[in-house]
Amino acid sequence: MGRSYWFECPKCGYRAKVSGRADRGLSFCVQTILCRDCQELYDAVTRFRVPDESQGLASFAGWRRGKLPNPYRTISSPPGFQSVLNRLPQTGVKRFRWLPFKIQCPVSALHRVRSWNEPDRCPKCDIYLEKNALPYRLWD
Numbered sequence: 054m055g056r057s058y059w060f061e062c063p064k065c066g067y068r069a070k071v072s073g074r075a076d077r078g079l080s081f082c083v084q085t086i087l088c089r090d091c092q093e094l095y096d097a098v099t100r101f102r103v104p105d106e107s108q109g110l111a112s113f114a115g116w117r118r119g120k121l122p123n124p125y126r127t128i129s130s131p132p133g134f135q136s137v138l139n140r141l142p143q144t145g146v147k148r149f150r151w152l153p154f155k156i157q158c159p160v161s162a163l164h165r166v167r168s169w170n171e172p173d174r175c176p177k178c179d180i181y182l183e184k185n186a187l188p189y190r191l192w193d
Protein backbone atom coordinates (compact mmCIF):
# COMPACT_ATOMS: atom_id res chain seq x y z
CA MET A 54 0.00 0.00 0.00
CA GLY A 55 1.49 3.31 -1.05
CA ARG A 56 0.61 6.74 0.18
CA SER A 57 0.83 10.20 -1.31
CA TYR A 58 1.04 13.32 0.82
CA TRP A 59 0.74 17.00 0.26
CA PHE A 60 4.03 18.78 0.83
CA GLU A 61 3.93 22.55 0.98
CA CYS A 62 6.60 25.23 1.09
CA PRO A 63 5.97 27.77 3.86
CA LYS A 64 7.88 30.42 1.93
CA CYS A 65 6.86 30.29 -1.73
CA GLY A 66 3.68 28.22 -1.48
CA TYR A 67 4.95 25.46 -3.75
CA ARG A 68 2.85 22.35 -3.31
CA ALA A 69 3.32 18.81 -4.48
CA LYS A 70 1.52 15.59 -3.76
CA VAL A 71 4.08 12.85 -3.69
CA SER A 72 5.15 9.94 -1.55
CA GLY A 73 8.14 11.80 -0.16
CA ARG A 74 10.33 8.70 -0.21
CA ALA A 75 10.64 5.30 -1.78
CA ASP A 76 7.34 3.51 -1.53
CA ARG A 77 5.76 0.43 -2.97
CA GLY A 78 2.35 -0.81 -3.81
CA LEU A 79 1.19 -4.19 -4.99
CA SER A 80 2.21 -3.77 -8.57
CA PHE A 81 4.69 -0.95 -8.72
CA CYS A 82 7.28 0.96 -6.71
CA VAL A 83 7.98 4.66 -6.70
CA GLN A 84 10.67 7.02 -5.54
CA THR A 85 10.03 10.71 -5.08
CA ILE A 86 12.47 12.71 -7.17
CA LEU A 87 13.44 16.34 -7.49
CA CYS A 88 14.04 17.60 -11.02
CA ARG A 89 16.43 20.52 -11.04
CA ASP A 90 15.42 21.54 -14.55
CA CYS A 91 11.66 21.60 -13.91
CA GLN A 92 12.06 22.65 -10.26
CA GLU A 93 9.35 20.15 -9.44
CA LEU A 94 8.88 17.05 -7.35
CA TYR A 95 7.57 13.91 -8.98
CA ASP A 96 6.90 10.35 -8.05
CA ALA A 97 9.01 8.32 -10.43
CA VAL A 98 8.11 4.70 -11.05
CA THR A 99 11.15 2.60 -10.20
CA ARG A 100 9.72 -0.90 -10.56
CA PHE A 101 6.66 -2.13 -12.35
CA ARG A 102 5.10 -5.57 -12.22
CA VAL A 103 4.22 -7.17 -15.53
CA PRO A 104 2.86 -10.59 -16.43
CA ASP A 105 5.71 -13.05 -16.84
CA GLU A 106 4.61 -14.44 -20.16
CA SER A 107 6.13 -14.53 -23.56
CA GLN A 108 3.97 -11.67 -24.74
CA GLY A 109 4.23 -9.80 -21.47
CA LEU A 110 6.66 -7.17 -22.63
CA ALA A 111 4.75 -6.52 -25.82
CA SER A 112 1.39 -6.22 -24.11
CA PHE A 113 2.90 -3.91 -21.54
CA ALA A 114 4.30 -1.64 -24.22
CA GLY A 115 1.05 -1.85 -26.14
CA TRP A 116 -0.85 -0.84 -23.09
CA ARG A 117 1.38 2.17 -22.71
CA ARG A 118 1.42 3.38 -26.27
CA GLY A 119 -1.65 1.90 -27.85
CA LYS A 120 0.62 0.49 -30.53
CA LEU A 121 4.16 -0.71 -30.52
CA PRO A 122 6.59 0.01 -33.31
CA ASN A 123 9.42 -1.17 -31.10
CA PRO A 124 8.49 -2.44 -27.64
CA TYR A 125 12.08 -3.03 -26.63
CA ARG A 126 12.89 0.60 -27.10
CA THR A 127 9.83 2.16 -25.48
CA ILE A 128 10.21 -0.13 -22.49
CA SER A 129 13.39 1.66 -21.48
CA SER A 130 11.53 4.73 -20.29
CA PRO A 131 9.45 4.24 -17.16
CA PRO A 132 5.68 4.63 -17.19
CA GLY A 133 4.20 7.65 -15.45
CA PHE A 134 2.74 7.46 -11.99
CA GLN A 135 -0.75 8.33 -13.22
CA SER A 136 -0.66 5.80 -16.01
CA VAL A 137 0.27 2.93 -13.71
CA LEU A 138 -2.46 4.00 -11.32
CA ASN A 139 -5.00 4.06 -14.11
CA ARG A 140 -3.96 0.84 -15.77
CA LEU A 141 -6.36 -2.00 -16.18
CA PRO A 142 -6.20 -4.63 -13.46
CA GLN A 143 -4.07 -7.63 -14.34
CA THR A 144 -6.53 -10.46 -14.02
CA GLY A 145 -5.95 -14.08 -14.83
CA VAL A 146 -2.19 -13.75 -14.66
CA LYS A 147 -0.40 -16.25 -12.46
CA ARG A 148 3.21 -15.25 -12.75
CA PHE A 149 4.74 -11.81 -12.64
CA ARG A 150 8.11 -10.26 -12.88
CA TRP A 151 9.42 -6.81 -12.04
CA LEU A 152 10.75 -4.37 -14.58
CA PRO A 153 13.30 -2.01 -13.02
CA PHE A 154 13.62 1.59 -14.16
CA LYS A 155 16.17 4.28 -13.51
CA ILE A 156 14.66 7.36 -11.93
CA GLN A 157 14.10 10.06 -14.49
CA CYS A 158 12.05 13.20 -14.97
CA PRO A 159 8.69 12.45 -16.63
CA VAL A 160 9.14 15.56 -18.77
CA SER A 161 12.54 14.69 -20.21
CA ALA A 162 15.03 11.92 -19.64
CA LEU A 163 17.79 14.52 -20.02
CA HIS A 164 16.75 16.48 -16.95
CA ARG A 165 18.93 16.30 -13.88
CA VAL A 166 17.14 14.54 -11.06
CA ARG A 167 17.97 13.23 -7.64
CA SER A 168 15.95 11.20 -5.19
CA TRP A 169 14.05 13.28 -2.66
CA ASN A 170 13.31 11.91 0.78
CA GLU A 171 11.50 13.84 3.45
CA PRO A 172 12.37 16.00 5.25
CA ASP A 173 13.83 17.67 2.19
CA ARG A 174 13.92 21.01 0.51
CA CYS A 175 11.65 23.01 -1.77
CA PRO A 176 12.71 22.60 -5.41
CA LYS A 177 12.24 26.34 -5.96
CA CYS A 178 13.59 28.13 -2.90
CA ASP A 179 15.49 25.56 -0.81
CA ILE A 180 13.34 25.81 2.33
CA TYR A 181 12.30 22.56 3.95
CA LEU A 182 8.81 21.55 2.87
CA GLU A 183 6.07 20.94 5.40
CA LYS A 184 4.23 17.66 5.19
CA ASN A 185 0.50 17.43 5.60
CA ALA A 186 -0.14 14.77 8.25
CA LEU A 187 -3.00 13.11 6.43
CA PRO A 188 -2.30 11.06 3.33
CA TYR A 189 -3.65 12.73 0.25
CA ARG A 190 -4.38 9.39 -1.33
CA LEU A 191 -3.80 5.73 -0.79
CA TRP A 192 -2.84 3.98 -3.95
CA ASP A 193 -2.46 0.46 -5.12
Ligand SMILES: [Zn+2]
Nearest residue numbers: 062065175178
Ligand atom coordinates in the same frame (compact mmCIF):
# COMPACT_ATOMS: atom_id res chain seq x y z
ZN1 LIG B 1 9.62 27.23 -1.78
Ligand SMILES: [Zn+2]
Nearest residue numbers: 088091158164
Ligand atom coordinates in the same frame (compact mmCIF):
# COMPACT_ATOMS: atom_id res chain seq x y z
ZN1 LIG C 1 12.29 17.77 -15.39
